[in-house]
Amino acid sequence: MRFLRLDADGNIGCRKSKVVR
Structure with missing residues (x-):
């Protein structure tokens, strides 16, 4: 979910x- 937001x-x-991860 966070990946999609940053993408x-x-x-x-x-x-x-x-x-960061």
């Missing part, structure tokens, strides 16, 4: 989400 914000956000 919608922008591809860069998705990468940051992986680092």
